[in-house]
Amino acid sequence: MKRIVPKIDIYKTGQNIKHIMRMKGMTVKDVQEYLGLAAVQSIYHWFAGRSLPTVDNLYALSELFDVPMDVLVWGNREKEFCFCCHPAYQRFFMYYKRCQELKAAG
Secondary structure, three states, X not given: OOOOOOOEOHHHHHHHHHHHHHHXXXXXXXXXXXXXXXXXXXXXXXXXXXXXXXXXXXXXXXXXXOOOHHXXXXXXXXOOOOHHHOHHHHHHHHHHHHHHHHHHHO
């Protein structure tokens, strides 16, 4: 069975970033200033699919937009990773809820 290597779709990633910016009411200038970029051209290059943000910029954008980095990046994965569906997360969440209940009772 030949596996397809996941690849990032540069154009869709740029369009996704643009869409999230609009949903959050942010301008290109806002993002430029937040990331400390010298000019807005880099951001327009992301939108056009000419380049991708660096990993550092993706990390910062995820903080700015309050979304996981994986939400910003579009690609050809057959399945998307969902952290909240991971069994370790589920166990942690149940533990957290129980601690909150004990704290409230206590």
